[in-house]
Amino acid sequence: MALRLGLLNIKGRDSSALGRFWAEALGWGVFSEGPNVTGIGPAGFVWPDPVAVCVCVVTVPDPETVKYRVHLDLATTSAAHQAELVARLKELGATPADVGQGDVPWTVLADPEGNVFCVLEPREIYRDTGPIAAVVVECADPRAMARFWGEAMDWTVHEVTDDHARLRSAKGVGPYLEFLRTTPGVKTVWNRVHLDLLPYRGDDQAAEVARLQTLGATFADVGQGDVPWIVLADPEGNEFCVLAPA
Template identity: 65%
Template sequence: MATRLVQINMKARNDAALGGFWAEALGWEISSEGPGVTNLEPPGIVYPDPTAVCIDLVVSPEPKTVKNRVHVDLAATSAAHQAEIVARLTQLGATTVDIGQGDVPWTVMADPDGNEFCVLDSHYDETGPIASVVVDCADPRLMARFWSEATDWTLHEVTDDKAVLRSAKDVGPYLLFLRSPDPKTGWNRVHLDVRPYPDDDMEAEASRLRALGATAVDLGRSDIHWKVFTDPEGNEFCLLTPG
């Protein structure tokens, strides 16, 4: 048994409006499974597909008050391409932001809802528009152990400062855990969603995740078909139904 990372969930003041921004930013298609939910996927894929980590935007009245612990890095093939992306996203409503990054080769931006993301400088021409999904953490080695066992994603690198995973097919974006001194406060506005394979049992997979160190979160709802957990550092994630 195993899961795989299939999408990130992002809270939004207006899911349709923010979905329009990200669809233009990534060149992806928009769909919806119901009011208050906007789904973004690359054109032509059959979800779930290891070549992409899709995005679900879910409407939420809660305001954004702190830096997100999960963000995406957008891929560029050169410094010139990076500048083109930054200019285009600025026209779409993104802004450059200072989060204390100092003199770095990537550009830190925020979408119209204030969600941080980075535009990288070069050497990313095989991941698709999202080069990596980045998670702030206190202990990359701990996160590497949990997430490499919770999913079938392959661990490519682990140090005291970062851990890098990628899909079992070695395609699509990377999953990057970066050491950060900032403590987690409140519910993450952006979180990971994992899905078991079609023939796997969801309850068995939930038990396996708990044995690895995940903690179940009771939302007090019986109308949802997914399960909510936190990883060993308290980051929320959802276990979706097999598929």
């Protein structure tokens, strides 16, 4: 058994406005919009597909007030593309952000609700990922996180060191999932960005949840109430959801 990555879930006070920002930022379209939730993806995309990890923006009542552990890295193909993308994102409402990065070749921005993300300089490894180069998770132990997520999903572990780990879909397409060693602060609120995992058709959601528990996942309460998905936390406390099979 294994799970696939179904959605990247971003929280916001205004899911419609934030969803429109990210659709424009990524060059995608809005494929679903309802009360308090907006889904975006590339034109012609049929969900689920590892080529592009669709984004679901969900309304929550609280503002962004804390440093969170998960962010997006956006890919560029040239120095000119990077400059053009940064300028366009600022026109859309992004603002420069200082997270202590110092003098680096990438640009750190915040979306209109304060969610930080990076616009990377051109890197060969991200030449075929699409607009999202990587989903980056700050953690204390990249090796342990790679073991957990490599077992949790049907993704391949590409690189593991004491400081960094990198996974990608076994089909060799789409963005990377990366774990970056930091010294995370004490986690007191849930993450603003998390992953939604999807069982394959015919697989059992409850069985997958039980399997994840044997790997070190625990149940998490983020105020979700009675919902068809199950909220868990990985061994470092990062929430994620296991959806019902599609």
